[in-house]
Amino acid sequence: MRDLSGKRIWLTGASSGIGEALAYILAAKGANLILSARNVTELNRVRLACRSPDAHKVVPLDLEQYRGLEALAEDVWGRFGPIDVLINNAGVSQRYLALESTMALDEKIMATNFFGTLALTRPLLKKMAARKIGHIVTVSSVLGLYGVQTRTSYSASKHALRGYFNSLRNELYGTDLRVTNIYPGYVTTKVSQNALNAEGQAYGKMDEGHSKGLSPAACAQRIVKAIERDEAEVVVAKGKELLGVYISRFFPALFRMVSARSKV
Numbered sequence: 001m002r003d004l005s006g007k008r009i010w011l012t013g014a015s016s017g018i019g020e021a022l023a024y025i026l027a028a029k030g031a032n033l034i035l036s037a038r039n040v041t042e043l044n045r046v047r048l049a050c051r052s053p054d055a056h057k058v059v060p061l062d063l064e065q066y067r068g069l070e071a072l073a074e075d076v077w078g079r080f081g082p083i084d085v086l087i088n089n090a091g092v093s094q095r096y097l098a099l100e101s102t103m104a105l106d107e108k109i110m111a112t113n114f115f116g117t118l119a120l121t122r123p124l125l126k127k128m129a130a131r132k133i134g135h136i137v138t139v140s141s142v143l144g145l146y147g148v149q150t151r152t153s154y155s156a157s158k159h160a161l162r163g164y165f166n167s168l169r170n171e172l173y174g175t176d177l178r179v180t181n182i183y184p185g186y187v188t189t190k191v192s193q194n195a196l197n198a199e200g201q202a203y204g205k206m207d208e209g210h211s212k213g214l215s216p217a218a219c220a221q222r223i224v225k226a227i228e229r230d231e232a233e234v235v236v237a238k239g240k241e242l243l244g245v246y247i248s249r250f251f252p253a254l255f256r257m258v259s260a261r262s263k264v
Helices: 017-028 040-049 066-080 103-131 152-171 216-229 239-250 252-260
Strands: 008-012 032-036 085-088 134-139 177-184 233-236
Touching (some): 008 017, 017 040, 017 216, 032 040, 085 216, 103 134, 103 177
Parallel strands (some): 085 134, 134 177, 177 233
């Protein structure tokens, strides 16, 4: 397994949830972290709670403002690099029907989840390619494998990530550049509270599924294991959402009937 001690790892969405849990595990393994999200106060809280806090850096960013991310990536690499592993974990979800949506909402979700991720990844990937080593990890969702109601644009953004990074993996075949896609199911994070409603505001409530989901620590442990093992694709889920992965793949008509009637 790959030893992460001493590796420089850039982690987005590090201020809470899965990202926060990843920060603690990676720091405990001796990694040197660059912690990114929008909330600087929370990023500093996480940094100080990590093992060897002085070894880690805080770099605030907003993925929605993706046109400025290439310059940011260049600056961060110059100050703190080289980057050994990039973990694309930040994103935003939704809790509204397609008929309630607007283009502005769809654009916001795609900008944050898809274009923001690409804008940060590409400049780092070029530098990794010059070094002939590096690892890109993208935390997607089981909704990057199938779709359900009230998650139309969110699911589309996660499907887009899967298509992009699976294709990228093929382009990098035969090199020492690695691509790992992670598909979590329900995890007890604030993703539903922070999800957008039809007015573009925070949904403000925790879904029942998330309240009964995996702990962020358990999810993060599996993600770190995938990084250490250079795994290509990993589903981190249990119960109905894990079953949904297999039913949607092998019995799509059954999945359409059952999922349309499910409370999500």
